[in-house]
Amino acid sequence: MSVSAIVMMVIAMLIVWGGLIAAILRLRAHPEPPEQMPPGTRPAE
Numbered sequence: 001m002s003v004s005a006i007v008m009m010v011i012a013m014l015i016v017w018g019g020l021i022a023a024i025l026r027l028r029a030h031p032e033p034p035e036q037m038p039p040g041t042r043p044a045e
Helices: 003-029
Strands: none
Touching: none
């Protein structure tokens, strides 16, 4: 592999893994609210 290919691979990996980590941290800080149950239904026991 050439040096430019390795550099581009590292940049792509940082973008993908960085986005994953950012998404995980955002969901941990601001979790999604639980979905509302439709009227007339009960949660599973």
